[in-house]
Amino acid sequence: MPDRTGKSRRFVTVAVIGTALAAAALTACGTSPDDGQIRVVASTNVWGSVAQAVAGDRLDVVSIVTEPSADPHSYEASPADAAKISDASLVVLNGGGYDGFVEDVLKTGTPKPTVDAFALHEQRTGAHADDTDDGDHAGHAHGSVNEHVWYDMPTVDTVASAIAEQLAVLDPDGADVYTRNAETFRTQLRTVSEITASIAAAHHDTPIAQTEPIAHYLIAAAELKDVTPEAFTGAVENGTDPSPASIAETRQLLSDRQAATLVYNVQTEDKVTRAMRDTAEAAGVPVVEVTETLPAETDFVTWQTQTAQSLADALNGAS
Template identity: 60%
Template sequence: MRSSSKIRIAALATISVAAAMALTACGSEKTGDDGISVVASTNVWGNVAQAVAGDVLTVTSIIDEPSADPHSFEATPAQAAKITDASLVVYNGGGYDQFVTDILDAGKGDQKTVNAYDLLDGGIHAGETSGESHDGHTHGAVNEHVWFDIPTVDAVAHSVADQLSALDPDNASTYEANAQAYSQKLAGITAVTDSIAAAHGGESVAQTEPIAHYLLVAAELKDATPEEFTSAIEDGNDPSPAAIAATRQLLSDKAARALVYNTQTQDKVTQDMRSTAEKAGVPVVEVTETLPEGLDYIQWQTQTAESLANALSAQ
């Protein structure tokens, strides 16, 4: 569960950052052409940034394992030093990958950054503290899982292009062209969610966590899960018996047409919900928080959207 991990990260944050500063003082060097290095918090944002960087630069992702949980990730001193020394840092923000914010705040502060959460809805969330933004778990409100919001991903790609162009003017046209090409690929995902909205808009689904909030919004679907249930699961707590019973009833009565299931944070409660859904004949749509092995962002989100479409059409 996440709660124990959060305790560990709070206890080790100062040590990790201090060690990173020591490594930096010893002269860790930037990598990449012309001394430009790009670091991303997760392989999700690393993959987006790499699509823009193309063959010019190699992007390093701190979290690149499908089983890792960015909420509670503890950066090693070497990883913290990579973030501190990077020319450009691309991260989720909104309290999701807090380890990056902590390291940036403790560092020199002279590198360029792209904060995806700050670009949500045209950047209206820039300047919010992680505490303020991380509170946005209520249905219909903002939450930090912005890689499911295609306009935000598009904005990140273009922001990365702008930042790289400033760092490397000689290759600016390449970065800009790559970002434009990426926009066209992202449009394919939007086409799938638009088709879901046309065929199933207004229908109800359930989630074990509010991970795919923006996917459901784009598809015009209603998340009927009790907020008390999803918030408790996301925070690493046990939902109340009443919330568990209400969610189980939602699935057993087939009031939800699909269960969106986060495979990276399973426990007995979520596994019980999956079992309840399967017994009732409610399709399960698996989602993750980091890139599955062997897929890039476009493939991953296209498959996720198509899985949702297929689940809704199966009944």
């Protein structure tokens, strides 16, 4: 997906990834750096927070993309970033073309243990990136594979378990600690799932709109119906200008209150999405903000709980 300067953010189709890659991500054997330290590196602070929850006090996790305004799709690794990834004992990444800068570095170095969230999502669900019609983002908001898997709590749970398994190999003395931490994290994730289940019970099939399908899995878990025109979300996701017809249709949805809320990605807003927010607010349609990286001074569970609760509050207020 291009960033708002026009740089390409096109979805990278993962043609051969599925079960084989997921299994390789779980079983690859590697060694720690020459100094004996175990270094865990995550592509973004989202997965860094998940990894830190599992590592606990035994290890410090380093995240590459940490700025709230940064766009991981278009991020370019610096030499220092590449060195951190190359020197890592374990790399945790989103995969699916989302954080391609990590995949590019890994391709050029010695194979090392990795936990690829998107590959594990594919393994868990049986879905594949090449199930989309054209290999880009255009269909993601309406049922096709979507790479923003940190909004899918079962996948996040699977990733945490995979991290615990990998760390147990690298640090056998801490195996029990990593297992317990992953189990504690699983329990904490249930809070998010309970909120989405309550939304599904109270607002099943309620129509909502999005500026782009970042929170696709949250909306799916809440059993809401995204009625945004695909031509609009697809263009925004790909960083191109939506057609006048799709803009008009989306604006009409909001001004006529045909959507109960607008889910809004604040990190990649532009004049088109800001105009949609203005339309929603003028019509009294509540806006739920979502992001692609972790806000400052928070952790994964707190962030996801607050986001899910914001969605619940918006829908309850709109009822």
